[in-house]
Amino acid sequence: MNCILLPETSFQHDTAHIYDLAQIAHVNKVLSAKVGDSLKIGQLDGKLGSAIIEDIAPDRIQLGDIQLTINPPPKLNLTVVLALPRPKVLRRLIMDMTALGVNDIILINSYRTQKSYWQSPMLGRLDEFVLEGLQQGVDTIAPRISLQKRFKPFVEDELASLITNRAIVAHPYSALSFSQYVQQLGSNEPPHRSVGSLLPSMVFIGAEGGWIDYEIDLLATQGCAAVNIGPRILRTEAAVNVILGQWLL
Structure with missing residues (x-):
């Protein structure tokens, strides 16, 4: 710490x-x-x-x-929606996202999330993991964390009101890369706009196994663009850190 x-x-x-x-x-x-x-x-x-x-x-x-x-360091203008991962990696992911300054974390169910994960005692220790992340990142303000056990109702009924800028979903099989996505946004904006101002305010990251096509399509109906972060298939922990690094830079 x-x-x-x-x-x-x-x-x-x-x-x-x-x-x-x-x-x-x-x-x-x-x-x-x-x-x-x-x-x-x-x-x-x-x-x-x-x-x-x-x-x-x-x-x-x-x-x-x-x-x-x-004063504590400013938070990232970012909400991470993370498919609930295996309990053994949940601690590391909460710690990392907290240390990196994520403002809001939503743990959500997905097709590839095992039902048993929602009964894990790890979910009762989120405050403990947040504290570890804060002490690592030298911060004092905890991220807001919420649990969403039903994917479809959340996307259809709540998502639109939570997107303050734009949203992306990390998907290794998307034809559009993250850098191409940002470049496309930049081409439609005045030259003085910074890269940071073009970054979305919400990102969806799947657990191991990723999102299924139905989930990607449902997110697309709410304006979430599917992007890849390169040709390699990464573990969830690596993907979280690679993606969030774009906001830090």
């Missing part, structure tokens, strides 16, 4: 306390921090800054000289 994030309740006047055992272990074993050392900290939903370690006990760390003056 690249910063220690604490809830508002951990702060009292000019002091704060770390009670989370994983965070305490990180301070002791990874950072090898001692009393008097400075820590990079942040308040959840608040600002980033620093604090000085005043006392270390097995079950808590007391901090003083709290300085929270730095």
Whole structure:
């Protein structure tokens, strides 16, 4: 973790306390921090800054000289709609999307999503994974996460109201590449428009196995353009990072 994030309740006047055992272990074993050392900290939903370690006990760390003056980095103007993946990769994907600054995450059912995934205890640990991602990305504002267990009603009844700019769906068998898609948009815009302003506000990414033709066609009826990101078939984790890298750049 690249910063220690604490809830508002951990702060009292000019002091704060770390009670989370994983965070305490990180301070002791990874950072090898001692009393008097400075820590990079942040308040959840608040600002980033620093604090000085005043006392270390097995079950808590007391901090003083709290300085929270730095605004968190801006979020990406992006909603990621992700077909619910295998539970073992859900943690990594939530962490990565959070660290990259995704503003909204929608976990959705798809034809290739196994029903058992929706009963996974991992879904009850999303806040934990988000916290890990925030501490990795040095951010304090968690993404909004929602669950959509019915694909067709979501696309037909809710999707249009959520698309603030334009939307794409990652599909390795599309004839149109992501770069071609952006170039086509740019050719219809004034020369001064930046590439960032042309990027869509929503992207659909399938789980392993991708989307079926019916899902691609249904998304197309709502204006979602199918694009590929190259000739290689990538794992979901790789595809998420490759695609979101376009917004970071």
